[in-house]
Amino acid sequence: MNSVEYKQFYDQVGKVNGWDFSKVKSVSEGVKWNFYDEVIQSCKKTDILLDIGTGGGEALLSIADSALLLIGIDLSTGMIETALKNLKQSNKPNIRFLQMDAEKLDFPNNFFNVVSCRHSGFSAKEIAKVLVNDGVFLTQQVSENDKLNLKEAFGRGQALGTKKGLLKTQYITELSEAGFTDILSFEFNATDYYETAEDLIFLLKHTPIVPNFGQSETDFEILQQFIMNNQTERGIRTNSERFMIIARK
Secondary structure, three states, X not given: OOHHHXXXXXXXXXXXXXXXOOOOOEEEEOOOOOHXXXXXXXXXOOOEEXXXXXXXXXXXXXXXXXXXXXXXXXXXXXHHXXXXXXXXXXXXXXXXXXXXXOOOOOOOOOOEEEEEEEOOOOOHHHHHHHEEEEXXXXXXXXXXXXXXXXXXXXXXXXXXXXXXXXXXXXXXXXXXXXXXXXXXXXXXXXXXXXXXXXXXXXXXXXOOOOOOOOOOHHHHHHHHHHHHHHEOOOOEEEEEEEEEEEEEO
């Protein structure tokens, strides 16, 4: 997918479910952290926080008490529409949602104490510009071998065939060049079990793991065989591979 295709995809997702996967029944083994718990630990009550790629805003709303002001941005119109609806229902007075391109952050220089970004693109130079001196940037990203058995079954998918660690190395290099220091990285590869076929189908239809899933009749034949091959007592097995980077300006 190019950037235009991603925006169209996420606009559609935002209007359908706001990137809220709370109804998907699955369990994971081997997860080493909760990203927004890590964000909370980096925040003080007097801080201003920017969340890039905020989606439907569910995660940001859940940590509203961790900072003085929290601003979530997303490029997708559909996602921001959903986030604003969620904000209205939450009655949280210290959160704002804005449609904005992460490649061009329209904020004053040295404005934020903490910047977070989960599973979304970012510009290290733009973050360095809006982050205060000694501010912290945290990002969690999807590693190349995430959902590897699914992508191999379909013969297509995000980063399929890409060398593991390439994206993490790229981001660390970009952050270093933008002036960040004390750059730490972490990773895990967890085993996921999806309870039913419907849960797995929801995942595939609402994420770009397997591009254009469901547009070909053979996709469901492949999925049926995949489920047969990976069905366990705990559910349908796949994996979640993630890396996290924490950097200080």
